[in-house]
Amino acid sequence: MSRFFNKKTLIYTAYWILVTGFFLYEKKYLLYKANMPYFLACVSVRVILLMVIAYLNLHIFLPKYLIKKRYGSYAASILLSVMAYLVIQSLYDWYLYGYIVGPLYRSNMYESLYYNFFSTLWYLGLMLSLKLSIDWYSQQLLIQRITVEKLNAEVDFLRAQVNPHFLFNILNNLYALTLKKxxxxxxxxxxxxxxxxxxxxxxxxxxxxxxxxxxxxxxxxxxxxxxxxxxxxxxxxxxxxxxxxxxxxxxxxxxxxxxxxxxxxxxxxxxxxxxxxxxxxxxxxxxxxxxxxxxxxxxxxxxxxxxxxxxxxxxxxxxxxxxxxxxxxxxxxxxxxxxx
Missing domain, CATH: 3.30.565.10 (Histidine kinase-like ATPase, C-terminal domain)
Known part of the structure; x- marks a missing residue:
């Protein structure tokens, strides 16, 4: 199981590396329109905010609400976290495109909110799917391990039943022979x-x-x-x-x-x-x-x-x-x- 958890960490790490790489590629034009610090800040803010939402969803909202079938509370929590993300990210985009880079694609608040809302849902859904898939796989491994242990225990129990049964018969035979000397x-x-x-x-x-x-x-x-x-x-x-x-x-x-x-x-x-x-x-x-x-x-x-x-x-x-x-x-x- 420890190997699986190591693989699980590697999978999550690879996911966030891919997400970061995508944003680096998407925002590379900022290297020409602004400079390196704004380029790195733009990508870092977006990735960090997504990580925060993912952490809240996977480690707080999911076990506290969704697993306990409190679907309304789970939906409300997700909506509030996404709204908080939208406000912070959209304000940052509005500042970046409005005062630093200049008017570009998604430079107004409405376009920024629209883009950030659906992209956030996309990444959140992808992370949730990844989490559920990993949990399902780990559960299958656990079930398999329990099944094997159960089978081994049952085989040991059956073997233990065979031995006394055999000894009972043989000792009766030996007893009969000793009576006959x-x-x-x-x-x-x-x-x-x-x-x-x-x-x-x-x-x-x-x-x-x-x-x-x-x-x-x-x-x-x-x-x-x-x-x-x-x-x-x-x-x-x-x-x-x-x-x-x-x-x-x-x-x-x-x-x-x-x-x-x-x-x-x-x-x-x-x-x-x-x-x-x-x-x-x-x-x-x-x-x-x-x-x-x-x-x-x-x-x-x-x-x-x-x-x-x-x-x-x-x-x-x-x-x-x-x-x-x-x-x-x-x-x-x-x-x-x-x-x-």
Whole structure:
């Protein structure tokens, strides 16, 4: 914003330089008819008076009357300031042309008043338009900054919701293994430790390497495989994904997590989960398909993961993604397409 205010000062300075330059050009004949002091005095008086009126309008009349919708008071203030300008400028012109330079164009009072009135309104309107344009632009910058901050805050909030949700599921898995006194429990702890490191350090960045995100997802699926054993058929395929690509962290987890929580975890036998991830022509395609009970014994709880996923996609990949969810009897599928 400080850069903008510097630019704002430069714009106003450039405006008054142009106005002064115009009057210098317009009054250059005074160099021949009078002398340099009268030439400079004529231009200085006009520019200073215009600056005074502009200051009164922009810093007093505008915020005190116009913004508060006191249009009558604003119009009266402008009229009084213009009349004061006309009296001072016209008297000076009458003196200059009547006694110093001699009879020239606009040498009588009526012509001087007429010229000064409309020229003053012109410059005042131009300055007001410039002021309103700059204020509108600064307001747009402020709105944009607030919007970005709001989006960032919402993304952080959504990310904070994802982490506890994931931990809740994994700790339940680990608890089940420890009850069975499984020899696989230490391996679960190591994988969970690796995943926690990713969540604590890498997932706080706006973007992470897609390789790390997929490794995180593979660890998650490996942990779930340990829990389900031979009770479920789980396939995980990754094809044509080059290294060096980046993606928003923890963006793919809700699709897989939802498949386990609302699909395999609720089906006692013949459960399946297929995960296919591919990258072609700058587009990442993630397809997750799982079986689910035909008639759930109880209403599904949660739904935080997919709801948050939709919001994050809307914030981070607006116009560059497509999420399709298909709920069929005994089967649920999700297709996510993202332009990276």
């Amino acid at each position: 499984s020899e696989q429990a230490p391996d679960v702890v190591l994988k969970l430790s690796s995943m926690m490191e990713y969540m604590l350090y890498d997932s706080n960045d706006d973007k992470v390497l897609l390789d790390k995100e997929l490794e995180y997802l593979q660890n998650y699926v490996a942990l779930e495989r340990l829990r389900f054993g031979n009770e479920a058929v789980i396939t995980f395929n990754i094809a044509n994904v080059p290294s060096g690509l980046t993606i928003a962290p923890l963006l793919l987890l809700p699709l897989v997590e939802n498949a386990f929580k609302h699909g395999l975890s609720r089906q006692t036998a013949n459960s399946e989960l297929n995960i296919d991830i591919a990258f072609n022509d700058g587009v990442l395609t993630v397809k997750v398909e799982n079986t689910r009970p035909l008639a759930p014994a109880e209403p599904l709880k949660g739904g935080i993961g997919l709801s948050n996923l939709r919001k994050r996609l809307a914030l981070l990949y607006r116009g560059k993604h497509d999420l399709q969810l298909k709920d069929e009897p005994g089967r649920f599928s999700a297709l996510l397409i993202i332009e990276l």
